[in-house]
Amino acid sequence: MRKIDKGMEPPSLTRFKHSNKTSRYQDLPPDERRLVRASCISEQYGLCAYCCQSITIDDAHNEHIEAQDHAPNRTLDFSNIVASCQRPHQCGHGRGTRVLPLTPLMGECESELKFYLSGLVEGKTERAKVSIQTLNLGHTEQSNKGLVGKRKAMVDALMFSQSVLPEDLQFEDEEFLSLLLEDLKVPDAAQCLQPFSPVLVNVIQQFLAQP
Numbered sequence: 001m002r003k004i005d006k007g008m009e010p011p012s013l014t015r016f017k018h019s020n021k022t023s024r025y026q027d028l029p030p031d032e033r034r035l036v037r038a039s040c041i042s043e044q045y046g047l048c049a050y051c052c053q054s055i056t057i058d059d060a061h062n063e064h065i066e067a068q069d070h071a072p073n074r075t076l077d078f079s080n081i082v083a084s085c086q087r088p089h090q091c092g093h094g095r096g097t098r099v100l101p102l103t104p105l106m107g108e109c110e111s112e113l114k115f116y117l118s119g120l121v122e123g124k125t126e127r128a129k130v131s132i133q134t135l136n137l138g139h140t141e142q143s144n145k146g147l148v149g150k151r152k153a154m155v156d157a158l159m160f161s162q163s164v165l166p167e168d169l170q171f172e173d174e175e176f177l178s179l180l181l182e183d184l185k186v187p188d189a190a191q192c193l194q195p196f197s198p199v200l201v202n203v204i205q206q207f208l209a210q211p
Contacts (some may be wrong), residue, residue, distance in 0.1 A: 001102075001109040002044075002052055002198035009078030010039045017076055025068060025075035037062050040083035046192030049082035049104045050091040050135050051147060053154075054195040059086050065105060067097035079105075090147060094136040101127035115202040117166045119152030154196040155203070158184070170207060177204050 012035050013028075020027060028036075037057055040049075048055050049063060063084035066074050074080045082104060084092030102109055102125070112128035115121050121137050123129030129139070138144040138151065159166055162180055172180075181204045184197045 001050060001104045001113060002047065002193075003107050003110050004044055004049060004082060004104045006079045006105065007039075007043050010035045013076070013078060023076065024072060025062075025064070028076065033062055036078065036081060037083050039078070040081060042191065044083055045187050046190070047195065047198070048085040048091055050084055051087070051137060051151075052196050052198045053085055053087075053150070054192070055083060055085050060084060061086060061092060063092035065100065065103050067099075069097050070099070087147070090136045090144060095134050098134050100131050100134060102131040110198070110202065113202065114206065115151075115199045117152065117155060117169070117203060119148035119150075119155070121199075151196050151199055154194075155200050158194055158197060158200050169203070172207075174208060177208055180204060181208070 012032055016023070016028065016032055034057055037060060040062065041055060041057065041060065046054055046056075048060065060083045063082050064071070064075065065080050065082060068075045071080070087093065102112060108125075109128075112123065112125045113121055113132065114124050119138065120141065121132055121139055123132045123139070132139050133143075136144050136147075138148040141148050156166055159169065162183075164172065164180070169177075181201060184194070184201050184204075187193055
């Protein structure tokens with residue numbers, strides 16, 4: 001996960017809520033839902049709110065952090081909506097309506113998850129462990145082999161693009177790692193981050209934190 005800073009809701013959503021004061025998300029027309037999703041994807045720099053793979057309007061869905069069944073008064077609250085990928089049994093489609101104790105709206109989501117170059121992820125706190133398993137983010141290879149493999153391949157590709165081999169990462173000097181870290185945090189010309197780049201950011205931060 002990468003911390004998401006929610007911005008202003010789309011003007012069209014504001015107008016809809018003013019004209020339909022008793023409506024819920026289920027009443028929102030498809031075109032309006034796409035506009036909401038486009039806004040979410042933009043502020044997420046093109047990444048899924050949970051697994052951080054690349055998404056587009058057509059291969060993502062609007063995901064309520066507080067499930068609609070649990071918070072019916074927040075179904076049209078833009079601050080409660082993020083964009084999630086469409087992978088079955090993962091992220092929004094894996095979680096269903098279960099409560100997430102750690103969400104991408106919390107800054108701690110970047111420090112309480114620990115990623116490995118193998119593609120696996122580990123929760124450093126109990127709430128992180130629960131959220132990882134609820135979203136099926138690959139705490140074991142058996143739980144989500146596809147995501148673990150894809151995450152490892154993309155992280156390896158990101159490192160190769162910087163002329164770094166995974167096995168040599170630990171031998172790079174601190175200055176180089178700091179520069180690489182900053183580069184990974186900068187969106188491209190289309191205002192998108194590289195898929196799974198927050199994963200490599202997490203790994204590099206671990207190396208930098210070592211004594």
